[in-house]
Amino acid sequence: MTILQSKKAFFVLLILFCGSYSMNAQNPTESELRGVSLKPVRSDAGGESNNLSGASNSSPNTGNSLSNNAPQTSDSEMTKVRRAIDAGNAVWVEAWAKGDATMLLDTFTADGKELVAGGKVFKGRKQILALMSDTMSKRGGKAKLTVTTTDVWLDLNTAYETGTAVYEFTVDGRPQTLERRYFTIWKRQSNRGVWKIYANTGVAKQ
Secondary structure, eight states, rough: HHHHHHHHHHHHHHHHHHHHHHHHHOOOOOSSSSTTOOOOOOOTSSSEEEOOOOOOOBOOOOOOGGGGOOOOOOHHOOOOOOHHHHHHHHHHHHHHHHTTTTHHTTOOOOOOOOOEEEEEEHHEEHHHHHHHHHHHHTEEEEEEEEEEEEEEETTTEEEEEEEEEEEEETTTTTTEEEEEEEEEEEEEEESSTOOEEEEEEEEOOO
């Protein structure tokens, strides 16, 4: 009887052991998944992904993240505009160095405007030439001009520029420096790649 009871107990234990092993095989733990994590994978957008394989969201052809496949805004047009604005500002630097106000006229559109303190508007190249000639005369005839563009905004055929202009000149033997902030509106011309000033104004820097 003792031997029979021992055999029965042995088979019961064997059955329980096999049942436990079968349950574990059907419900593997995280460490049994051959390195595949069950934790949610952080998506590129900062959200939680339900990808349980641990694989990244990559294009099978490029290997790049899907978020990087979104269309990117090209800055080539802005680069061209900045180059045109820099060229126009370079004309101003040269004109002031030579004391030649006529050089400035070609940087303006035919109906360009120069806005000055007191609400005065000088419109058209003839009025602008008179204004700039008088301004140069008051600043010793010529000056070293340093132009620094701060920002440029592009809206189709119109560009908006802000920056600072520093004039170094001599009047009656006394060196002077005048620093001004400016705001300029540029207009694209029919000539490809040509931009000219539609309106310009400067404000003395406090």
